[in-house]
Amino acid sequence: MHDIRWIRENPITFDSAIERRGLRAASDELIELDTQRREVQTELQDLQTLRNETSKKIGIAKGKGEETRQLMKEVNELKSKMLGLGETEKTLSAELNNLLSEIPNLPSHDTPSGNREEDNVELRVEGKRPKFRFEAKDHVTLGENLSGMSFERAGKLSGARFVVLSGPLARLERALASFMLDVQTIEYGYTEVAPPILVKDKALYGTGQLPKFASDLYKTTEELWLIPTAEVPLTNLVSNEILPEKELPMRVTALTPCFRSEAGAAGKDTRGMLRQHQFNKVELVSICHPQNSLEEHERMLGAAEQILKRLDLAYRVVVLCTGDLGFSAQKTYDLEVWLPGQNRYREISSCSNCGDFQARRMKARFRSGNEKGAQFVHTLNGSGLAVGRCLIAVMENYQNKDGSITVPEELRPYMNGLKFIN
């Protein structure tokens, strides 16, 4: 959510930033609405002042046993005027709010312009891709041959875009998740959290999924929504709070299932478990001081990368262009892991700095020392990592000619020492 006062003072900066996102300039319309709103509000408040004063007079007069009919008449006249103004004020506020709530965050100056995935900028390529002396299979073939991955059975239960893992592959998935959580908590100081995965619409509004992206989400019959990412419960942990400055940065992580309806993704990645309606993810969220969000962003990227490094998987780091940037983000790094089965890099993590955009929506603030005012915190979120996709990466990168899979060293302690899945 943008600060209308900031827009009022920086209309040109605001417009050029949202234009980089491919949106039309909006400051004129917003400022006009806001001006009207304030005029009406001021007028209304003046009337309220008068009403309060007159009501007090009535109280005093009654106490003295004096006549109050004339005063009552005055107040009643005021009230009818106020009624109309009150309605106008409400309408204008709602209109302004609706417009503001659907405008995405402004891209940071170092977010490259562009409107397609191809315009993302590759920063670095890390690790070395495996070389196979046979033709690499994809995870579907590998998994089905190992009898540990069934899309058919998942189809019976839930339809397309679901999978059933079983045996060592199911365990490998669990091992990956445990490994990730251990690295993030022990080495990077994130606090493990087990949050609800059903949330109210307010929470989704806070992180920016609502009101605009309802069609990407699953809603229950009880007015609760399934989370599309643990970013939602983790970030909203601090909604409507004023934190003491010394609690910043607050770093939290959670392993949760994530649910996405994948509306609009028809025909995309239909094979395999790359794009599912349900998947597990270890999420990282940092709540930090505005001065530190840039370095916190780099730190978070490092924490996500660490998982890939330890698993010895090849990947590249990409900065998303304005057209690929999520609604709430100012700047996003994607990590793309090498998938031999697809012969290309695929997204496995996305680390975003949201600045104070989400904090404003959810009213998450901090106060330093004894200063009077509270300031909005900055929020960041990143995958550390997507577990399902990481499973794919391990399977495809660690496959052997006979279709077996070598268990990466780091994961063996989590697999009861198992070295091969076959």
Added chain:
RNA sequence: GGAGAGGUGGCAGAGUGGUUGAAUGCACUGGUCUUGAAAACCAGCAUACGUGUAAGCGUAUCGAGGGUUCGAAUCCCUCCCUCUCCGCCA
């Protein structure tokens, strides 16, 4: 899910229609005193918005949202949450 009790400032806790943004205590901040500290004493101490160059002034906020009233923390309605008891349940 049923029955009951309750939600007031950072905390505790008054307040049941009138000049109450809200007594009092604690905590916190500044000052006096003191060699220093404690104690004591004095003063200050909510948030958001509007308005103004500013000092300031104003509006709203006593779980949330509506309503009654000239006037609501106080009365009415709806919802949320917490606690106790019962039922159900991993």
